[in-house]
Amino acid sequence: MGRLQHYKKVYSQATKKHWWFFVFQLLLLGVLAMPVSALAVFVYFAKDLPRPESFGQITLSLPTKIYDRTGSVLLYEVFADEKREIVPLTDIPLSLQQAVIATEDADFYTHWGLSPKGTTRAILANLGLWPSKTKRQGGSTITQQLARTAFLTPDKKLSRKIRELVLTLELERNYSKDALLEFYLNQVPLGSNVYGVGAASQMYFGKHVSDLALEESAILAALIQAPSLYSPYGSHKDDLLLPRKDYVLSRMAHVGFLAQTTAKEAQAKDILFKEQTSTMKAPHFVLYVLDQLLSEYGEEFVRENGLTVRTSLDWNLQQAAEQVIADGAKRNASSNAHNSALVATDAPSGEILAMVGSKDWRGKPYPEGCAPGKDCLFDPKVNVAVYNPGRQPGSAFKPFVYAAAFMKGFNRETKVVDELTNFGIWGGKEYIPQNYDGKFRGEVTLREALAQSLNIPAIKVLLTMATIEDSIELARQMGITTLQDASAYGPALVLGGGEVKLLDMVSAYGVFATDGRRIPPVSILEIRDRDHRLLKQSNSTSIQILPPAIAQEITSILSDNEARTPVFGPYSSLVVPEYLTAVKTGSTQEYKDAWAIGYSPGHIVVGVWSGNSNSVPTSRSGGSLSAPIWNQFMRFALPYLEIPKVPS
Numbered sequence: 001m002g003r004l005q006h007y008k009k010v011y012s013q014a015t016k017k018h019w020w021f022f023v024f025q026l027l028l029l030g031v032l033a034m035p036v037s038a039l040a041v042f043v044y045f046a047k048d049l050p051r052p053e054s055f056g057q058i059t060l061s062l063p064t065k066i067y068d069r070t071g072s073v074l075l076y077e078v079f080a081d082e083k084r085e086i087v088p089l090t091d092i093p094l095s096l097q098q099a100v101i102a103t104e105d106a107d108f109y110t111h112w113g114l115s116p117k118g119t120t121r122a123i124l125a126n127l128g129l130w131p132s133k134t135k136r137q138g139g140s141t142i143t144q145q146l147a148r149t150a151f152l153t154p155d156k157k158l159s160r161k162i163r164e165l166v167l168t169l170e171l172e173r174n175y176s177k178d179a180l181l182e183f184y185l186n187q188v189p190l191g192s193n194v195y196g197v198g199a200a201s202q203m204y205f206g207k208h209v210s211d212l213a214l215e216e217s218a219i220l221a222a223l224i225q226a227p228s229l230y231s232p233y234g235s236h237k238d239d240l241l242l243p244r245k246d247y248v249l250s251r252m253a254h255v256g257f258l259a260q261t262t263a264k265e266a267q268a269k270d271i272l273f274k275e276q277t278s279t280m281k282a283p284h285f286v287l288y289v290l291d292q293l294l295s296e297y298g299e300e301f302v303r304e305n306g307l308t309v310r311t312s313l314d315w316n317l318q319q320a321a322e323q324v325i326a327d328g329a330k331r332n333a334s335s336n337a338h339n340s341a342l343v344a345t346d347a348p349s350g351e352i353l354a355m356v357g358s359k360d361w362r363g364k365p366y367p368e369g370c371a372p373g374k375d376c377l378f379d380p381k382v383n384v385a386v387y388n389p390g391r392q393p394g395s396a397f398k399p400f401v402y403a404a405a406f407m408k409g410f411n412r413e414t415k416v417v418d419e420l421t422n423f424g425i426w427g428g429k430e431y432i433p434q435n436y437d438g439k440f441r442g443e444v445t446l447r448e449a450l451a452q453s454l455n456i457p458a459i460k461v462l463l464t465m466a467t468i469e470d471s472i473e474l475a476r477q478m479g480i481t482t483l484q485d486a487s488a489y490g491p492a493l494v495l496g497g498g499e500v501k502l503l504d505m506v507s508a509y510g511v512f513a514t515d516g517r518r519i520p521p522v523s524i525l526e527i528r529d530r531d532h533r534l535l536k537q538s539n540s541t542s543i544q545i546l547p548p549a550i551a552q553e554i555t556s557i558l559s560d561n562e563a564r565t566p567v568f569g570p571y572s573s574l575v576v577p578e579y580l581t582a583v584k585t586g587s588t589q590e591y592k593d594a595w596a597i598g599y600s601p602g603h604i605v606v607g608v609w610s611g612n613s614n615s616v617p618t619s620r621s622g623g624s625l626s627a628p629i630w631n632q633f634m635r636f637a638l639p640y641l642e643i644p645k646v647p648s
Contacts, residue, residue, distance in 0.1 A: 062306025085198030089182040099221035113172035206274040238373035284357030306530035312351035321354040328629035329359035341384035350519035357383030379613035394496035394586030404466035412447035451563035479507035506607035516546030558582035573627035590617035594625035
């Protein structure tokens with residue numbers, strides 16, 4: 001028995017040794033196979049790659065084309081007519097080279113094409129585990145970016161990523177770091193149709209790249225992240241491009257290229273951009289659409305895929321809108337109102353038919369010497385229709401409050417007293433508002449109060465019937481996106497004490513125009529790729545927000561010319577002869593903002609804003625500044641859309 005146990009023990013030990021030896025053999029085989037496998041993968045993916053020497057044979061991207069709703073009027077070609085100017089590295093300022101390296105690839109001169117540290121940092125930043133000023137961080141080195149943009153497609157497949165890595169290593173093997181940086185700076189996209197720092201310098205500053213100042217170099221480096229979205233000629237210059245420029249300068253100081261004091265001095269300097277020449281039609285609308293494309297698909301996809309975008313814009317209505325805005329703004333200048341904007345939507349579908357974000361997108365800001373985005377009376381590039389945080393709507397907000405009251409059981413015959421009233425302490429002082437004309441009318445119905453836009457009754461409706469919280473909640477449901485914390489508002493809310501966007505107001509009034517249904521704004525009808533494959537198609541859906549009877553009641557009040565006559569007179573600009581229209585005006589304190597929002601029930605909704613870009617007071621109300629523009633546009637739009645006339 002003892003001998004048998006001895007054999008079992010020896011056999012067990014031998015088995016264990018054999019098992020460990022087998023594992024060791026497998027590990028050794030794996031280690032030996034790794035370089036062979038890596039070489040095989042390298043050869044497999046390298047065999048079909050373009051040679052890194054073929055920089056002069058790069059395939060050019062197809063332009064994305066943005067059309068009107070018919071698909072026959074080309075509004076803009078994005079990335080068409082490429083502009084390039086090849087410049088040697090010796091002509092590119094060291095400040096620009098360093099700005100790009102600090103922002104895009106701080107280890108460029110020390111890594112071998114790939115940056116494990118940069119990749120790790122990007123992964124952590126995208127997971128929220130690393131501080132970052134941008135929503136997404138890229139881990140690609142300058143050489144990887146060069147390989148991708150010069151030779152490869154932007155798809156996200158693993159095979160494309162492997163090809164990128166292989167080509168990156170080949171580029172690093174074939175070229176010096178200075179040569180790669182020169183290739184990159186002459187290839188990098190810096191605008192919708194601008195490639196390389198040479199062309200970009202001429203495009204944005206009208207000067208040779210060698211003459212760029214430090215802050216101008218930082219602008220070009222800032223554009224690399226999202227050149228179309230950050231464009232100096234778009235609507236995000238002040239909120240995206242300039243902060244990104246400051247970030248670039250901070251990065252240069254952080255990595256040791258600049259002293260902190262030098263970076264701060266450059267951050268404080270104003271930048272003068274060259275005036276843009278463009279054939280873009282409906283520019284504010286096109287840029288609004290382009291923002292959506294870039295947000296949904298990304299810069300590379302839009303750049304490479306030659307998209308065909310059919311928008312909701314009606315070109316005839318757009319031209320009419322641009323004309324009435326130009327005419328109206330010219331008239332309003334004598335009242336110290338130097339800007340106007342207009343939005344028109346199709347009520348049943350929410351489709352944007354016209355959008356004019358300022359009186360002249362191609363005009364110059366004034367007065368001369370003003371800083372756009374800060375203190376200009378007229379700022380042409382800012383799109384007032386969608387500008388954040390918006391403008392105060394004045395009495396144009398009142399219909400939302402009355403609708404909220406009606407939903408609680410009050411009706412048009414409910415009475416309130418229009419009299420001098422102290423509403424208590426709000427904002428640290430007594431709130432004793434006045435009516436527009438300084439008069440008080442005693443007991444009035446809610447119908448009379450809204451039709452005549454009486455302030456005292458409106459505040460009483462807000463505080464005692466609708467409530468601030470429920471009025472804001474209803475306005476949100478109807479499409480107002482800018483009103484958040486109800487506790488931040490007081491009784492002045494009903495007089496337009498909270499900022500709103502023109503597009504939101506038009507969309508929200510669309511609920512009244514469609515018997516209580518909410519249809520979000522639509523600007524894109526369909527998108528197709530370069531092979532004409534359908535990528536996206538509009539599919540408008542509606543939500544019932546108001547009972548039809550309440551929406552119809554608001555329409556009845558806003559279309560009742562007899563009820564509003566005591567304040568507005570019988571022949572005001574709120575009347576469009578032969579057509580049923582409902583309209584509300586709004587004016588803010590000191591006439592800083594003038595509004596007119598109205599609609600043909602079931603057909604079209606139109607909103608107009610007038611005022612000054614820097615909120616300097618005008619001298620007249622919404623009924624005098626914006627209502628005539630609204631009226632002029634409606635007189636064109638209603639017969640153009642073949643909307644039935646009402647019996648006389």
